[in-house]
Amino acid sequence: MGTPSADAVRRHPHLASGIPRGWVRVDCHVHTMWSGDATTTVDELADAVSDTGIDVICVTDHGTVRGALEIENLAVAGRFPCRVVVAEEVRTSQGELIGLFLSERLPPRQAAGEIARAVRSQGGLVYVPHPFDPLRHCLARSRIDELVDAGLVDGFEAVNAKTSLAHLNEQAAGFGRAHDLFLGAGSDAHVPAAVGAAYVEMPDFSGAAGFARSARCGRIVGHHSDPARPWAARIVPSLGGTAAPSSRARASGTGAGAVAGTDAPKPRPGEQGGPPHSR
Numbered sequence: 001m002g003t004p005s006a007d008a009v010r011r012h013p014h015l016a017s018g019i020p021r022g023w024v025r026v027d028c029h030v031h032t033m034w035s036g037d038a039t040t041t042v043d044e045l046a047d048a049v050s051d052t053g054i055d056v057i058c059v060t061d062h063g064t065v066r067g068a069l070e071i072e073n074l075a076v077a078g079r080f081p082c083r084v085v086v087a088e089e090v091r092t093s094q095g096e097l098i099g100l101f102l103s104e105r106l107p108p109r110q111a112a113g114e115i116a117r118a119v120r121s122q123g124g125l126v127y128v129p130h131p132f133d134p135l136r137h138c139l140a141r142s143r144i145d146e147l148v149d150a151g152l153v154d155g156f157e158a159v160n161a162k163t164s165l166a167h168l169n170e171q172a173a174g175f176g177r178a179h180d181l182f183l184g185a186g187s188d189a190h191v192p193a194a195v196g197a198a199y200v201e202m203p204d205f206s207g208a209a210g211f212a213r214s215a216r217c218g219r220i221v222g223h224h225s226d227p228a229r230p231w232a233a234r235i236v237p238s239l240g241g242t243a244a245p246s247s248r249a250r251a252s253g254t255g256a257g258a259v260a261g262t263d264a265p266k267p268r269p270g271e272q273g274g275p276p277h278s279r
């Protein structure tokens, strides 16, 4: 475990407490610029990880594993400051699901059950993000019940740092425990400063099965943290090309492209919709 900086502890005070020897901190839900609704570069993510002392991040970009694979390769080569789980937050035709421990991209816009089977066929874990949050692109409760009854869910996100209503996280944790799922937690970071807002402290692990076993005896840590994004989602370069957005394009807000991300909040009842930073 690395030592968090004073700045990181100021942002996320729980980072100051230690963990048992042989345990690791795992942020199960992190986005990068490959998500389309985040601009965090590999270097920025590396700095954020070093700053917090997080041991493992699950890179859960929307609809792609390209960034996750690249960062994992860097980590394996010792050129990234923590271990990486290749993952993807995928928009099924019925709501969002995360596959953890993937080797390739999941098919988009298929039924949740099909996606869950695709995750399993890669040897991955099926993880339900921000369950029950009406402001996110969630699977309906009935759909979750179907998946769980079919044995197609491994884990449940018990703390999502962007979920502002504590009772939604509590409801998710209760459901996960009641159905014998592993409980995960993550920052859902779309900006570097959010990394470390939530994570699981667990005995160190190896591979997907080891992760699920360890998480079952882990400890969920986190608080609400949803820093404003200093840009409008509509100007984030799309994933259509192969080149990363240049820092000049990002700084001037001139990148062309569509919004690929799916984490933009839905407007609350009686509220105008708008870009994420307008909340």
Ligand SMILES: [Zn+2]
Residues within 6 Å of the ligand: 029, 031, 060, 089, 129, 188, 263
């Ligand atoms: Zn997310």
